Amino acid sequence: MLQLTRDASAYQHRDSLTKAYPDAVSHEPFIASTPARSLKYGPHDSIFLEGDQAGHIYEMVEGAVMLYKLLPDGRRQVVELLVPGDLFGLTCDEFQDCSAEALTVVRVRIHTREAVERSAELQQRLFCHARAQMQALRDHAVLLGRKSAMERVASFIERLALSSDDDAIRLPMTRQEIADYLGLTIETVSRSFSELRRRGLVACERQDVIRVPDLERISELTGAH
Amino acid sequence: MLQLTRDASAYQHRDSLTKAYPDAVSHEPFIASTPARSLKYGPHDSIFLEGDQAGHIYEMVEGAVMLYKLLPDGRRQVVELLVPGDLFGLTCDEFQDCSAEALTVVRVRIHTREAVERSAELQQRLFCHARAQMQALRDHAVLLGRKSAMERVASFIERLALSSDDDAIRLPMTRQEIADYLGLTIETVSRSFSELRRRGLVACERQDVIRVPDLERISELTGAH
DNA sequence: CGATTATTTGAAATCGCTCAAGTTGGGTGG
DNA sequence: CCACCCAACTTGAGCGATTTCAAATAATCG
Numbered sequence: 001m002l003q004l005t006r007d008a009s010a011y012q013h014r015d016s017l018t019k020a021y022p023d024a025v026s027h028e029p030f031i032a033s034t035p036a037r038s039l040k041y042g043p044h045d046s047i048f049l050e051g052d053q054a055g056h057i058y059e060m061v062e063g064a065v066m067l068y069k070l071l072p073d074g075r076r077q078v079v080e081l082l083v084p085g086d087l088f089g090l091t092c093d094e095f096q097d098c099s100a101e102a103l104t105v106v107r108v109r110i111h112t113r114e115a116v117e118r119s120a121e122l123q124q125r126l127f128c129h130a131r132a133q134m135q136a137l138r139d140h141a142v143l144l145g146r147k148s149a150m151e152r153v154a155s156f157i158e159r160l161a162l163s164s165d166d167d168a169i170r171l172p173m174t175r176q177e178i179a180d181y182l183g184l185t186i187e188t189v190s191r192s193f194s195e196l197r198r199r200g201l202v203a204c205e206r207q208d209v210i211r212v213p214d215l216e217r218i219s220e221l222t223g224a225h
Numbered sequence: 226m227l228q229l230t231r232d233a234s235a236y237q238h239r240d241s242l243t244k245a246y247p248d249a250v251s252h253e254p255f256i257a258s259t260p261a262r263s264l265k266y267g268p269h270d271s272i273f274l275e276g277d278q279a280g281h282i283y284e285m286v287e288g289a290v291m292l293y294k295l296l297p298d299g300r301r302q303v304v305e306l307l308v309p310g311d312l313f314g315l316t317c318d319e320f321q322d323c324s325a326e327a328l329t330v331v332r333v334r335i336h337t338r339e340a341v342e343r344s345a346e347l348q349q350r351l352f353c354h355a356r357a358q359m360q361a362l363r364d365h366a367v368l369l370g371r372k373s374a375m376e377r378v379a380s381f382i383e384r385l386a387l388s389s390d391d392d393a394i395r396l397p398m399t400r401q402e403i404a405d406y407l408g409l410t411i412e413t414v415s416r417s418f419s420e421l422r423r424r425g426l427v428a429c430e431r432q433d434v435i436r437v438p439d440l441e442r443i444s445e446l447t448g449a450h
Numbered sequence: 451c452g453a454t455t456a457t458t459t460g461a462a463a464t465c466g467c468t469c470a471a472g473t474t475g476g477g478t479g480g
Numbered sequence: 481c482c483a484c485c486c487a488a489c490t491t492g493a494g495c496g497a498t499t500t501c502a503a504a505t506a507a508t509c510g
Contacts, residue, residue, distance in 0.1 A: 067363075069363060069364075069366075069367050071367065071371060071372075071448050071449060072448075072449065072450065073448070075371040075448075076371070077366055077367040077370040077371045079363040079366045079367070080363075090356070091356060091360075092352075092353040092356040092357060093356075093360075097360045097363060098363055123348075123352075126352075127317075127348075127351075127352055127355070128317040130352070130355045130356065130359065131315070131316060131317040131318075131355065132317060133359065134355065134358065134359055134362065135316075135318075135322045137359065137362040137363065137366065138292075138294060138304040138305075138322060138323055138362065139294075140366060141294075141302055141304045141362065141365060141366060141369060142294050142296065142302040142304070144366060144369035144370040144408065145302040145369045145405075145407075145408030146296060146300040146301070146302045146408060147296075148497080148498095149497075149498065174456070174457090175456075175457065175458095176456085176457095180370075182370075183369065183370030183371060184498080184499090185498075185499055185500080186456090186457080187457095187458080187459085187498085187499075187500085188497090188498060188499075190457060190458055190459085191458080191459080191498095193457095193458095194458070194459080206507085207456075207457070207506085207507065207508095223296050223297075223298070223300075224296060224297065225297065373465080373466095374465075374466065399488070399489090400488070400489060400490095401488085401489095409466075409467090410466075410467060410468080411488090411489080411490095412466085412467075412468085412489095412490080412491085413465090413466055413467075415488095415489060415490055415491080416466090416490080416491080418489095418490090419490070419491080431475080431476095432474080432475075432476095432488075432489070451510100452509105452510090453508100453509090453510085454507100454508085454509085454510100455506100455507085455508075455509095456505105456506080456507070456508085457504105457505080457506070457507085458503100458504080458505065458506080459502100459503085459504075459505085460501105460502085460503080460504095461500100461501090461502085461503105462499100462500085462501085462502105463498105463499080463500070463501090464496105464497105464498090464499070464500085465496105465497095465498085465499085466495105466496095466497090466498095467494105467495080467496080467497090468493100468494085468495075468496090469492105469493090469494090469495095470491100470492085470493090470494105471490100471491085471492080471493105472489105472490080472491075472492095473488100473489080473490065473491085474487100474488080474489070474490080475486100475487095475488085475489090476485100476486095476487090476488100477484100477485090477486090477487105478483100478484085478485085478486105479482105479483095479484090479485105480481105480482090480483085480484100
């Protein structure tokens with residue numbers, strides 16, 4: 001039976017957004033019992049689009065995926081970043097309410113609705129997962145509604161750094177994708193990174209690999225401390 | 226068993242944010258089977274605070290509630306508006322991740338976690354409800370991250386108007402609360418309303434009651450059409 | 451190595467914010 | 481019932497953070 005226990009563990013293993021290099025971050029299957037189909041995507045591959053028939057449940061095994069929505073004039077807002085262990089694609093509706101695109105090489109396992117309906121344990125984890133994602137969305141609403149550009153970028157780096165076990169943090173997204181996630185323009189994101197570099201708070205090895213010598217000083221800039 | 230069916234009905238009855246006057250919008254119990262405790266709050270009463278022990282599940286029966294988060298320096302972001310039929314207060318964690326405050330006179334029914342764990346039908350509705358709230362949060366992320374001030378206000382009015390059966394729409398929130406919901410300042414919200422009034426797109430009877438003669442023209446301003 | 455794309459930087463414009471008065475309106479008590 | 485009061489709202493002026501527009505530079509991939 002679905003237990004509404006105080007268990008955040010289902011959302012703890014947020015790792016591979018951050019791995020310096022996306023070498024096989026394997027992840028034990030979320031849904032062990034099912035003969036699930038496995039799929040692989042390359043960077044920038046579309047997984048599904050807003051409005052698509054919502055068929056099954058995707059379980060992240062490796063890589064990073066973004067969920068985004070578009071306005072008719074082309075403005076884009078990235079609403080979620082997904083890493084191994086995360087689930088997505090499940091709606092109560094008939095259709096997807098946002099689009100999903102692979103940021104890196106991505107492996108997902110695909111489960112049918114029926115498989116989910118059969119497994120009580122799965123339902124519980126699914127539910128807790130939804131709650132955790134909701135918490136993340138609320139935090140993101142605070143970021144989008146109330147934080148300055150620098151605070152947004154610092155929050156983003158802090159999140160990556162916290163979930164990284166490596167010293168070098170790989171940015172899984174282009175500047176444009178980061179901008180669309182943080183509700184900024186690409187130029188503002190770039191300027192914020194430059195400013196942090198100038199201040200010695202981040203070091204860039206390559207465009208997409210950064211080092212954070214002192215995470216504490218980044219955290220002070222997030223607005224949440 | 227928890228059915229992951231394509232059923233958005235659990236989230237359809239968004240009504241009383243909009244009733245011109247909050248006269249007893251009664252709502253059939255979401256959870257019929259439980260001997261649930263009922264509670265009443267007045268406008269601006271706090272229901273719980275971020276960090277409070279997360280005990281039970283609240284079911285909205287009457288009125289409107291806002292969920293919000295604060296940054297340490299006092300900046301506030303309203304992350305959700307709740308109306309009869311909505312559920313809140315349920316976390317996977319031990320603690321509330323945001324605060325809840327009554328906007329109007331509010332009646333809620335309170336259920337224990339145990340009661341929820343006993344009812345399969347309830348779990349399903351709870352789950353679908355969480356999905357629907359998530360969709361709302363994603364839409365709100367688009368608003369906060371990508372829409373102009375006028376587009377935000379128009380989106381807000383459109384939402385109220387769509388869920389209103391009356392011609393007169395009662396704003397259940399002060400300008401400050403609207404501002405904190407839309408990620409703006411109180412002055413910007415006020416100026417946007419004035420601009421809409423000047424253009425004849427809304428008429429104000431009182432500060433907190435407006436009329437929308439032509440909803441179509443408001444919709445054109447939301448950025449989503 | 452060259453072409454192409456992504457990123458950075460600069461300068462100017464703009465939208466929304468801040469600060470500072472006014473104004474309105476609803477409620478209260480005389 | 482009216483005058484007053486207080487809080488909520490509106491309006492104005494100036495400022496500033498972020499965007500926009502335009503190049504320049506750097507990185508990536510054949």
